Amino acid sequence: MANYIGSSLKRKEDRRFITGKGTYTDDIVLPNMTYAYIVRSPHAHARIKAIHTDKALAHPGVVAVFTGKDLQDDGVNPLPTGWQITDSMIEPPHPVVAVDRVRYVGDPVAVVVAESRAAAKDAAELVEVDYEVLPAVVDATKAIEDGAPLVHDEAPNNLSFTWELGDKAATDEALSKAAHITRLEIINQRLIPNAMEPRSAIGDYHPARDELTLYTSSQNPHLIRLLMCAFVLGIPEHKVRVISPDVGGGFGSKIFHYPEEVIVSWSSRKLGRPVKWTAERSESFLTDAHGRDHYTVAEMGMDEDGTILALRVNTIANLGAYLSTFAGGIPTWLYGTLLAGQYKYPHIYVQTKGVFTHTTPVDAYRGAGRPEATFVLERLMDTAARELGMDPAEFRRKNFIPADAFPYETPVVLTYDSGNYEGSLEKAMQLIDYKKWREEQAKARNQGRLIGIGISCYIEACGIAPSKVAGAIGVRAGLYEGASIRVHPTGQVTVYTGAHSHGQGHETTFAQIVADGLGISPDNVEVVHGDTAQIPFGMGTYGSRSLAVGGSAIWRAVEKIREKAKKIAAHKLEASEDDIVFEDGKWVVKGTDRALTLGEIALTAYVPHDYPEGLEPGLEENSFYDPSNFTFPFGTHISVVEIDPETGKVQILRYVAVDDVGNVINPMIVEGQVHGGLAQGIGQALWEGAVYDENGQLLTGSMMDYAIPKADDLPHFEVDRTVTPCPHNPLGVKGAGETGTIASTACIANAVVDAVSHLGIKDIPMPLTPERVWRAIHGK
Amino acid sequence: MIPNNFEYIRANSVQEALQLLSQKGDGARLLAGGHSLIPAMKLRLNAPETVIDISGIQELASIRRDGDRLHIGALVTHRTVETSDEVKSSCPVLSEAAALIGDPLVRNRGTIGGSLAHCDPAADYPALTLCLGAEIEATGPSGSRTIAADDFFVGMFETALQSGEMITRVTFPVLGKGTGAAYEKFSHPASRFAVVGVAAMVTLDGGGNCNSVRVAITGAGPSVFRATKVEQALTG
Amino acid sequence: MGHSIKVTVNGVTHEATVEPRMLLVQFLREVLLLTGTHIGCDTSQCGACTVLVDGVATKSCTMFAVQADGKEITTIEGLAANGDLHPLQKAFWEEHGLQCGFCTPGVIMSSYDFLKRNPNPTEEEIRHALEGNYCRCTGYQNIVKAVKKAAQSMS
Amino acid sequence: MKIQGDVVLPAAPEKLWELLLDPQIIAEILPGCKDLKQTGPDHYEAVIEAKIGPISSRYQTRFSLLDQKPYESYRLHIEGEGKGGFVRGDAAIRLIPENGQTRLVYEGEGNVGGMIARIGQRLVEAAAKMLIQRGFDDLRKKVEERLHSKST
Structure with missing residues (x-):
């Protein structure tokens, strides 16, 4: 019997993708379909004085033109936010289509529905909007100043919330007694996710059945249905089916409930015809929720011998114009709680101000809060080590939480499940030959060459999360996961999971789990995801939760199937239940060669002629798994860079990633996740960054200006692992989807600064473009 | 992603293209490889009335x-x-x-x-x-x-x-003996256009002196230009 | 307004009347319903829409359908002959050269053209050859491996 | 986007003033200006066709000549909307006499919004400078022409 768990099985889903047979939302064509084009505000802040739609309506092929007022008059409610950060958090309404004011460039203003995309787009040019342009504010640090233009009248100083965590008094006191304080001012720049598939949605309403199907490129179909039905449209959930078919990447940006999902659903109900909307890339730049955008002042205090005493962090987080679905939680709970990192120090205080600006809403982007926390902490670790005259690896080692201290409770409310931080650091240092590179660096400096070595030791809290904890920290949703396993009479299996794959390979990983669990081939396991009509319930995929939570739910369902199968096997094999064991993929009478396979048992379950008394026929089980804690993957990444002193260009010479994500189901897929995460994290360090002008125009609004890493930008990554199983979920797994992003940004920034630190440079703001690095080197 | 509508005419010879150009006037644009024109049209930043497709002119x-x-x-x-x-x-x-x-x-x-x-x-x-x-x-x-x-x-x-x-x-x-040329470019990370690009051609005489130098710079001004001071400094 | 065109796509000749402004990618996706060719951007950068036009890898978003008149187009759907996967398709599968799959058809079609010209490429050459195809999932490492493997298996 | 610069015009401020406020001259020096209409004292409307390489955009434009201090200074405010987005500009213009000629100094803010701002980032500032430069070059020519035709 093959052991599928732990093997690099080729992905089951790939055949359709490599032959062009994937089905993404925009690939779906329905009979009688219409197309929506959305007129968007070109101004960051303006009052809408009037909207003239008559010319657009008269354009050939136009079916309807709707404005925000049409939706409002029809009882469409604003979009909800799903995370309440403080009791006093200010949540201004977020209209699906703007009614009297627009608050960012891209805010929907009107919707043109037509027989073709071309007609809709042509007619959209004929919609005339009279704006009274108002002053805008784009920088969160300026937005909280007195007299700044207000994004929402109900939010004075543009403040949605001030959130804090940790013991301020103790932290202040510890810092006041510290022998040395390292201070950094950090801008974690705004990023634009750019999943390769632009968002798309189709509303398909059947008047006779009063049923609505929404196809949407979402990571999160069940939650979208809940939010849209219960909060926005006020329609019965059981009459709505949300399907997220193949989704071309998400990285967080497709978690959220977007206006366009409501627009196509509502329009379809109005018109009785399917309505499709697909973003053009320039629309994606404006309207996909952005990521990061923090301004932070961080101070770390040490005693004489380099033991960390306390950390104080003040962050101003730009939330954009409205609160997106998880917006508040990212720069607070998913950020502040991670500031202990891998280190044992007693006092942390973090304060975050969540600030509205006239920019695209900001929400989770791969890593979501945790890359920002890692960046703050790991930049401080390197800077502090340098200031103390210690080797940065040594300084970290000195302050690590020791391997025997788990479970470990941090000063910022988390309890780490398991870890071996020294282990991953050691392994990474060996792999890259740290000592040799330090020698190389010294030699290079003598020759006027600039070589830098960057270390980043990270911790991640993921596999989000126990529902009870989620509730306590203001999440307006449970964070369990649902699964259902249906064993067909032939012994083949369909697995229904509430997790959603948009590239992560669930159809394979989950099949491996079920195959091992039930003694069948993964070829006989079909994984269904992304359809609310088929799956009991789900919380979607984000926060590296699919395997840890969704996989565990599947495992629980497997156990239930095994229990029932055991009863059937005992009956058929005329043995006591206690004597039946599951071995080598079969139900065996202990110590004999008498055994039944799943197929034999399943047939019996569906043709129960000879069957245990009182047992229900059929073989199908549901499970809802609510974890008892987050999982805490960790690791060490080390990079070596060389900077061309004449141009400031950074070249990555080596990149070693040692991650610990607990047990690994499919190493090939885990490595692939790490590679992709690295590309995005390195992208932030070196190239990516959203730039607005002071009037709120997005200047990096296309792939011509926003630099997404390309094949020849990136090095060959050396990826390895240590394995410290998660003690609290049945598979012993931790999340693996975000580690690369979390570690790599700080890793590269540390390497770049290390390369030029002997020139007296303490910090260079990201992205570390040639120009910025060159200016730093040449003091300009 | 959808341009404004336009009239499309394929020209099969230079003669034909020129006739069409004069006939259609200012509202016409020539389409060769299309990699500057079509993106602008897709974004509706350019909406020619007529597109004269010259891409098939073999000559x-x-x-x-x-x-x-x-x-x-x-x-x-x-x-x-x-x-x-x-x-x-x-x-x-x-x-x-x-x-x-x-x-x-x-x-x-x-x-x-x-x-x-x-x-x-x-x-x-x-x-x-x-x-x-x-x-x-x-x-x-x-x-x-x-x-x-x-x-x-x-x-x-x-x-x-x-x-x-x-x-x-x-x-x-044709670059003869004693003449060498090079092009160095610092690419924009997103568009791959030149942030700055420098082309240089140097001709040496028998004695190894620079007979002539031409240096042209792109990306650093409204249009490509010659770096005449650099040329002068290097000549001789 | 409409132009009659005759285009051979994956060996099948299609006749259609198209508006001049219809892009080749829209013709493939919306008229022929060959949705394996994707649209990832609107500035002709990402390469998700790459197909072969008379054998040359082309961004089908940067060519009008009317320009394809009389030409032979190959899309990802036409790459597997008689149901046998092309070595590139196999290699992408074996080396985990894809995740969400959205950029994959374009990457494969670009690689196809590239390997024809350079059947035995180095890693660096492959990386340069894929400069016009963006992938946001894989970090490119396994794409590079896949192209290399395909080259080996084709030689 | 900051806009600033200066240009020397071959006449004293007193002779220039009238020309600077002459709608016909304005129509001729605004690049791509068509259909200039006066909508009130010192308030105008025009269609401006901006053509810069791959980008060609028509703007419905309103502009005003404000805060006029004859022979010394005024403010030019311009607002336009078109398919590619919008343009807005506000510039303070000062006339400084210089040896019988005039140094015209302009300083202000220009904003471009919409698709052009997002896509044409690489080009917007250079293009704006070029158009302004061209406008003033044309102005100098017009001034020369007018003065020449008057003197003959």
């Missing part, structure tokens, strides 16, 4: 060496320049520079004539053309004329081409 798609001159037809793609043995042996820097334009897919369709006529301030070919002292053949209703590269690049997106004219050929010198 403009060849490379020919004639003594110490290398003639490249206006519709020769970047990929052809990059891979042509004739170009590699006669004027290797051109091949090397062509290999740096955009990305391979852009190079598969983009043309030298299109690039020069478009005259993007950060494009690569203008720097090469200017540095190597190439000549641009412009053909209009009254026949062909030759424009020296030094006179061709007028400003941002502006050339010496007159309304009704089109580029039909670009003629480069």
